[in-house]
Structure formats: C-alpha cells, structure tokens
Amino acid sequence: MEQLIQRIATDGQVLSDHVLKVDSFLNHQMDPKLMKGIGDEFTKHFREKKITKILTLESSGIAPAIMTALNLEVPLVFARKKKSLTLKENLFVSQVHSFTKQETYDITISKDFLFAHDHVLIIDDFLANGQAALGLMDIIQQANASLVGIGIVIEKGFQEGGRMLRDKEIDLHSLAIIKSLQNGQIHFS
C-alpha cells in the first residue's frame, strides 16, 4: 500500500535493528484518513470471503479493524489484554508472549461474541514473531470458528511471524513489509 509505505518512510523512527516506532500515525497518534485507507485495502483483499466477524487486539488494532468492519458490515470484537471486572467468567483465554515487552499476558474474548458458525478475519497493527496472531487463532479454534485470513498493517519481514503463518497456508495480507531496519534505515520488501 503505497500511501502507507510512504508514511512509514517519512515518519517511522528506527529505534534499533528490530524496533520501529510509528507512534505519530498508528500506535499512539492516529491518522484517521490513513486508517480509513487501510480499512479500504483490507476490504478489497478480503471482501469475497464471506466474513462474519473481525477480531483484533486492543489497542492499536482497533482503528484499522473498525474501518474494515464498517466496509464489510460485520461486528468487530477486540480481545482484551487483561481480565476486566465485568468479564470474569464465560471467557475464551489464550496466552501471548511479547518479545518487545518481555512479558506474557492473557488475551480474553467473551464466549458471547464468537461462535462455531463464525468466519473470522484477524486484523492487527504489527506482525513480528506472530505470537498475538497465534493467540487469536487459538481462541478461534476454542470457539470452533473458522479463520478466513489475517490482515496486518506492518509486517516485520525479518522476523519469523510472516513465514510461520504463510507456511500454515493462511491468507496473510500485509500492507507494508519491512525487510530490514539495520543501520537505522528502513528497507521495504
């Protein structure tokens, strides 16, 4: 997606060989027109897939996912990263390890909102080692629902998540793939 790649090239900050900060338009401040454009791109790719539900993870996945959900006319469910007071039981739970934050956390989705008849599209902001995607896929499996595909805004192509998911023959659609962040430079695939 040309507009996204340009924006990453202009405003992305390389913090290390494997950390890219895009807080000015995706992860903290959000550009709503870009989010809409991202939603339109995911819609183009996945529109024939008979999707019934979109799943994402709080918080940065919500904006691209809600724009896609609006186009596809399906509900969005976001997985929570910790259990809330009003959601203590009746939950699908999986564990996700974040290599960036060096922590393992629970992700939860209420059993009220994911069913065996659902055809689910996962949307997330980043794909690195694929741990978040695996956690969401685990929950889809617990619900006996079907995974239709995964839409990713930025894939770190130099980490293993993308290859691991494509090896499973999942329809993975990444709008920008970073080949390398070495020497403070962003190289795209």
Place this chain on the structure above:
Amino acid sequence: MEQLIQRIATDGQVLSDHVLKVDSFLNHQMDPKLMKGIGDEFTKHFREKKITKILTLESSGIAPAIMTALNLEVPLVFARKKKSLTLKENLFVSQVHSFTKQETYDITISKDFLFAHDHVLIIDDFLANGQAALGLMDIIQQANASLVGIGIVIEKGFQEGGRMLRDKEIDLHSLAIIKSLQNGQIHFS
C-alpha cells in the same frame, strides 16, 4: 441520539444499580455502523469549534473517536493506561481512579503529540464520576492546550461526573444519559 438509546434499551445489561454492561456493541464487541453514527453526531455538535486534535483513552474510546476524527479531519491521540517500552520519557502523565475497578492508574500522552496551540475535543465511551475526563483535562492543561469540549457516548446521569463538568461550563455533549439503573431497569433522562 435515538438509535443509541434504542440499542442500550435492547442490548444493555444492568449488572447492578450503577453498572451497565454494553459489551455487545461498544465495550468489547463493537457495531461499526453505530460507531459511525456516533462519530456523525459528535461531528454535528462540535464541527464549528475549530478542533485541531481529538483525545481519548484506550480502548473503548478509540472507535467512536476515530470516526469523529475522520469527519473532522484531525488526528486522534489515545492516552495509554500504562507506560510502554518505547514511551518511557517525554510524557504527560496524570492519575485516574476507577471506582468500578477500584484502582488508580497512570494515563500518559507523549509530548510529541499535544501542543499549546491545540484545540482539543475529548471523546470517551462512558462518563460516571468524571475521573478519566479530569485526567485528560489535566494533561491538556500540562500542555497549555485548550479544551474545546467533551463528547460522551453514555453518561451515567446518577453519578456526579456530568454535573461536575457542566459546573465548569464545559461543552459536554452526551449522546445518551442514563437517569437510573434501579431494580434492573434502564431509565433515560
């Protein structure tokens, strides 16, 4: 907002005299068309206000806020509820006490995304005691920015936040105001 009030009446679950669960369309599963309608309502009310930025709090504020931001053509910044690895310094920080969760947490916004010239609209999903709004207002003050107004999806009119903010002559626009949740019944103002 009639469509929202109908939805709360149909799908809201009264958990106690002061807890309303709207997880099926706002706080966990999200109805994208309703989120768009909410964004349109906020836009109608605030469009003449020369807003330069929208502020919200992760996670449930993001969907209504991004729809409003798309209409108003301004960036959205969401405050984080805990410090992240890539955002350790250069932060505005305030404290928010949640009566529902019985905990006090930090909310943070990067100093890169809020400036003295900003005219800020706060958008949030719920208004109860007004603690989250006060935290965001504190951050706006730390940045020497101007608060233009506050848009709330659901105000619990029987708690003190709404009166407290209106007493400060803030332009508070709540799309649905709950008068009471007593005896398991939802009464609107």
